[in-house]
Amino acid sequence: MRIPFTKMQGAGNDFVVLDETRGRLGLTEAHYRFLGDRHFGVGADQILTVRPSPAEGIDFEYVIHNADGNEVEQCGNGSRCFARFVHDKGLTTKDRIRVQTMKGVIEPRLNADGRVTVDMGAPVFALADIPFDASGLTLQPMGAWGNWPLAIVDIAPAAPLLIATVSMGNPHAVTLVDNVDTAAVATLGPAVQANPRFPQGVNVGFLQVVDRSHVRLRVFERGVGETLACGTGACAAVVSGVRLGLLDARVEVQTHGGVLTIEWAGGDAPVFMTGPATTVFHGEIDLPE
Numbered sequence: 001m002r003i004p005f006t007k008m009q010g011a012g013n014d015f016v017v018l019d020e021t022r023g024r025l026g027l028t029e030a031h032y033r034f035l036g037d038r039h040f041g042v043g044a045d046q047i048l049t050v051r052p053s054p055a056e057g058i059d060f061e062y063v064i065h066n067a068d069g070n071e072v073e074q075c076g077n078g079s080r081c082f083a084r085f086v087h088d089k090g091l092t093t094k095d096r097i098r099v100q101t102m103k104g105v106i107e108p109r110l111n112a113d114g115r116v117t118v119d120m121g122a123p124v125f126a127l128a129d130i131p132f133d134a135s136g137l138t139l140q141p142m143g144a145w146g147n148w149p150l151a152i153v154d155i156a157p158a159a160p161l162l163i164a165t166v167s168m169g170n171p172h173a174v175t176l177v178d179n180v181d182t183a184a185v186a187t188l189g190p191a192v193q194a195n196p197r198f199p200q201g202v203n204v205g206f207l208q209v210v211d212r213s214h215v216r217l218r219v220f221e222r223g224v225g226e227t228l229a230c231g232t233g234a235c236a237a238v239v240s241g242v243r244l245g246l247l248d249a250r251v252e253v254q255t256h257g258g259v260l261t262i263e264w265a266g267g268d269a270p271v272f273m274t275g276p277a278t279t280v281f282h283g284e285i286d287l288p289e
């Protein structure tokens with residue numbers, strides 16, 4: 001079956017975008033893996049599928065699959081590209097779009113400067129909702145780490161790693177590093193992901209605080225590996241930094257793929273993410289049977 005697609009990227013996090021507003025394509029997990037494959041398919045970190053409104057007051061549904069073929073709850077950079085896609089394709093004339101994802105409703109807004117701002121909803125900290133299995137762990141105030149539970153996860157090589165866990169709809173573990181350029185992303189990322197205390201896996205963020213309104217971030221993403229940027233990861237990192245008393249309410253996040261601006265007023269306030277959304281090319285591809 002030959003299908004049309006649009007290749008997009010947001011701060012270097014790249015996507016294949018599919019339009020199912022006029023009917024389902026009936027893709028399998030293997031098809032999503034093929035589309036994400038950088039050698040045998042198109043190549044992307046995630047595959048985003050746009051579907052019609054599922055309910056009154058919602059404009060679209062948006063389904064996200066990682067390159068490994070698994071469906072996931074949320075994608076921040078993808079939500080900006082989704083908004084650019086439906087607007088540029090004439091599927092909506094709205095600049096503020098309400099869209100249902102697996103884990104809630106988010107609201108991207110197209111700005112005059114070409115960037116997109118997304119209300120990503122409020123962060124979730126309850127460990128069971130990450131989910132993180134804290135059984136047998138002693139969670140206690142960790143001095144400078146503030147007075148909120150921090151998971152100490154014994155990660156080989158035999159060194160307890162301090163991480164902050166938070167959900168933006170999808171699971172995140174954030175750890176502080178002195179310099180993202182020398183952080184052991186390729187080894188610690190998979191090690192944290194493999195830890196059985198994350199029963200649904202986890203995106204692992206490596207956060208370097210430059211000052212109270214500027215950070216650098218690398219993320220080893222669930223289902224992909226390290227990406228050039230991770231939108232929900234940037235949200236999770238800034239939220240963790242604010243809760244640790246290290247960051248102000250508006251932070252510029254420098255990633256390998258570009259800059260994201262994250263704003264969070266604390267508590268139950270929603271997290272706002274602003275960043276680029278770029279169409280790279282349109283194409284067609286024959287899917288393997």
Ligand SMILES: N[C@H](CCC[C@H](N)C(=O)O)C(=O)O
Nearest residue numbers: 075076077170222230231232
């Ligand atoms: N890998 C993530 C999904 C994509 C997140 C990322 N690309 C973003 O921009 O938020 C997960 O499995 O939860």
